[in-house]
Amino acid sequence: MTTLLDVRDLTVRFGQTRAVDGISFTLDEGETLGLVGESGCGKSTAALALMGLLEAARLDGSASFGGRDLLALDEARMRSIRGAELAMIFQDPATALHPLIRVGDQVAEVLRTHLGSNRREATARALDLFRKVGIAAPEVRLRAYPHEMSGGMCQRVMIAAAIACSPRLLLADEPTTALDVTVQAQILGLLRDLSREFGMAMILITHDLGVVAGMTDRVAVMYAGRIVEAAPTGALFAAPAHPYTVGLLGSVPRLDAGWDDDLATIPGSVQTAADASGCRFAPRCARASNACRTEPALIPTGEGRAVACWHPA
Amino acid sequence: MRRYVAARLGQAAVLLLGVSVIGFALMHLAPGGPLALYTLNPTVTAQDIERVKHLFGLDQPVYVQYVKWVYGFLSGHWGYSFFGGRSVAPIVLERIPATLELMGSSLLLALAMGVAIGIWAAVRRNTLVDYGTATVAMLALSLPTFWFGLLAIYVFAQVLGWLPAGGIETTGNGSLIDRLTHLLLPMLVLALVLTAQWSRYTRSAMIDILTQDYIRTARAKGLGPVRVLVGHGLRAALVPLVTLAGLQLPLLVGGALVTETVFSWPGMGLLFISALDNRDYPVLMAILMVGALFVVLGNLAADIAVALIDPRIRLSHV
Ligand SMILES: Nc1ncnc2c1ncn2[C@@H]1O[C@H](COP(=O)(O)OP(=O)(O)OP(=O)(O)O)[C@@H](O)[C@H]1O
Ligand SMILES: [Mg+2]
Numbered sequence: 152m153t154t155l156l157d158v159r160d161l162t163v164r165f166g167q168t169r170a171v172d173g174i175s176f177t178l179d180e181g182e183t184l185g186l187v188g189e190s191g192c193g194k195s196t197a198a199l200a201l202m203g204l205l206e207a208a209r210l211d212g213s214a215s216f217g218g219r220d221l222l223a224l225d226e227a228r229m230r231s232i233r234g235a236e237l238a239m240i241f242q243d244p245a246t247a248l249h250p251l252i253r254v255g256d257q258v259a260e261v262l263r264t265h266l267g268s269n270r271r272e273a274t275a276r277a278l279d280l281f282r283k284v285g286i287a288a289p290e291v292r293l294r295a296y297p298h299e300m301s302g303g304m305c306q307r308v309m310i311a312a313a314i315a316c317s318p319r320l321l322l323a324d325e326p327t328t329a330l331d332v333t334v335q336a337q338i339l340g341l342l343r344d345l346s347r348e349f350g351m352a353m354i355l356i357t358h359d360l361g362v363v364a365g366m367t368d369r370v371a372v373m374y375a376g377r378i379v380e381a382a383p384t385g386a387l388f389a390a391p392a393h394p395y396t397v398g399l400l401g402s403v404p405r406l407d408a409g410w411d412d413d414l415a416t417i418p419g420s421v422q423t424a425a426d427a428s429g430c431r432f433a434p435r436c437a438r439a440s441n442a443c444r445t446e447p448a449l450i451p452t453g454e455g456r457a458v459a460c461w462h463p464a
Numbered sequence: 465m466r467r468y469v470a471a472r473l474g475q476a477a478v479l480l481l482g483v484s485v486i487g488f489a490l491m492h493l494a495p496g497g498p499l500a501l502y503t504l505n506p507t508v509t510a511q512d513i514e515r516v517k518h519l520f521g522l523d524q525p526v527y528v529q530y531v532k533w534v535y536g537f538l539s540g541h542w543g544y545s546f547f548g549g550r551s552v553a554p555i556v557l558e559r560i561p562a563t564l565e566l567m568g569s570s571l572l573l574a575l576a577m578g579v580a581i582g583i584w585a586a587v588r589r590n591t592l593v594d595y596g597t598a599t600v601a602m603l604a605l606s607l608p609t610f611w612f613g614l615l616a617i618y619v620f621a622q623v624l625g626w627l628p629a630g631g632i633e634t635t636g637n638g639s640l641i642d643r644l645t646h647l648l649l650p651m652l653v654l655a656l657v658l659t660a661q662w663s664r665y666t667r668s669a670m671i672d673i674l675t676q677d678y679i680r681t682a683r684a685k686g687l688g689p690v691r692v693l694v695g696h697g698l699r700a701a702l703v704p705l706v707t708l709a710g711l712q713l714p715l716l717v718g719g720a721l722v723t724e725t726v727f728s729w730p731g732m733g734l735l736f737i738s739a740l741d742n743r744d745y746p747v748l749m750a751i752l753m754v755g756a757l758f759v760v761l762g763n764l765a766a767d768i769a770v771a772l773i774d775p776r777i778r779l780s781h782v
Binding site: 202204230231232233234235238239241243246247248249250251252260261264265296298299309312 | 676677678680681682683684685686687688691696699700702703773774775776
């Protein structure tokens with residue numbers, strides 16, 4: 152397996168806040184990585200940084216993608232990669248599609264931009280893509296507007312546009328969060344099938360560990376802008392090492408109750424406070440000790456696993 | 465759609481009726497009248513005035529005059545000018561092309577410039593470009609059109625002598641160049657206020673739109689900046705902008721009236737002012753109705769255009 156993406160010390164600053172704080176990970180060709188963490192931990196920011204879609208942010212580190220550093224490319228080079236080799240789909244398919252443009256045209260426009268297809272070729276190919284992503288009556292749907300379609304259908308359209316140029320990597324940012332449970336399963340199944348069929352690598356972003364089970368090869372767990380644990384999916388579920396992962400998996404009842412309330416109130420301050428005093432999860436961690444005042448690094452523990460904790464489970 | 469248009473036209477008819485009642489009433493309530501001037505003339509006797517009043521039908525009660533006017537207007541007899549005695553319809557209708565030329569060219573210019581400036585300011589928001597265009601726009605909006613008109617005449621006609629001070633063409637020289645040089649100043653003056661409005665409106669619409677998810681999607685697809693800003697951004701802004709165009713029509717008509725007066729532009733506005741001076745009731749009413757019809761139909765056209773642009777809007781009910 153060759154490495155497709157090698158992210159090193161990716162840091163994203165909005166003014167003084169570090170939304171992403173030095174994360175590193177690699178991804179092989181065709182591999183699927185789950186990026187998991189609660190709301191506000193920097194998952195979307197990391198993905199948008201790789202896409203070069205963040206404005207008013209300061210980026211540091213490097214992200215080598217097929218030999219080029221995504222963070223160092225100029226806008227014109229980046230534009231030729233975006234939507235072609237590196238594609239992204241978003242959380243809310245209803246708002247991610249342009250409300251006044253026919254969905255078929257929204258897919259065809261990718262082909263016309265990157266492959267220089269003419270209108271007829273692009274429409275014919277869009278029809279193929281609609282079939283591929285399982286849209287019923289694709290000939291009719293090509294001419295539909297987003298408001299005439301369900302959320303699941305809209306997400307299929309987004310996926311069709313994303314895979315139009317057979318990208319090597321698809322960033323899927325909470326692609327099923329806005330959808331019904333049954334539709335969620337269908338969309339996840341579709342993504343898995345497509346990534347297998349085309350050997351397309353994928354980063355599946357979610358706050359729900361349940362989603363990554365059976366979907367991904369590996370999982371990276373983020374907390375407050377950092378990766379706190381990374382492991383093969385099966386191993387992570389079998390034996391989570393970081394107390395936060397343990398909490399996410401719901402195996403510690405104590406973390407259930409005040410969980411959301413805590414998160415809602417802390418976000419901004421948690422990072423600056425943690426900057427001074429070591430492990431960011433310590434204030435909410437049952438295992439915290441004096442050692443946790445020093446920030447733990449993400450240390451490999453063998454078998455493709457790594458954890459950033461002084462007291463791993 | 466057809467039912468919608470029919471219903472809207474029905475509404476328009478009621479509206480125009482209201483406009484005519486109010487216009488007619490105001491005209492007759494105003495002190496003085498078409499014959500006021502003659503009462504000061506010692507050679508005109510009281511009998512003469514009575515005779516003329518009777519001739520024009522001004523001795524009848526106002527409501528009788530109104531009903532007669534409505535009947536005449538609807539059957540195509542718009543009456544005769546009190547001054548000169550010409551039939552009103554051709555007097556008014558022959559002025560329409562000049563007014564349309566001025567309003568149309570100003571509107572197109574204002575649209576092009578206002579939208580371009582608005583997009584520019586939105587993309588560069590909170591920079592010098594944004595503040596600069598905002599200041600100029602506020603200036604243009606807060607100073608009256610006639611002031612800009614007089615300033616333009618002073619600078620470009622009087623001091624520099626580059627352009628004519630008024631009129632639509634040099635008598636005896638109707639060449640295209642001549643007409644364009646005459647059009648330039650009034651067009652720019654009328655376009656100024658409209659451009660200022662359009663630029664501010666486009667800016668706020670675009671700032672809102674540029675934060676939308678579908679713009680991020682467009683960029684994620686690798687589309688170029690023009691495609692993103694115009695193909696996706698401006699396209700979404702068309703709905704509020706076309707709505708604004710409809711709402712702006714009265715402003716355009718009012719602005720054209722002032723501009724025509726300042727530049728002696730021989731359109732309906734100039735005719736209106738002189739008819740107002742003369743209390744030429746039939747001419748005033750005809751201009752009022754043509755102007756109101758223009759605004760009402762323009763609004764209807766804007767609403768239909770919005771429905772054509774935005775597939776989510778259905779024109780099935782009123
Ligand atoms: N444009 C921005 N300007 C300033 N701060 C931002 C900006 N975008 C994101 N942030 C901050 O960065 C942090 C990470 O946000 P991000 O959207 O990446 O989180 P997330 O993990 O994707 O969360 P969610 O599950 O809600 O999508 C948050 O604290 C957020 O407030
Ligand atoms: Mg997010």
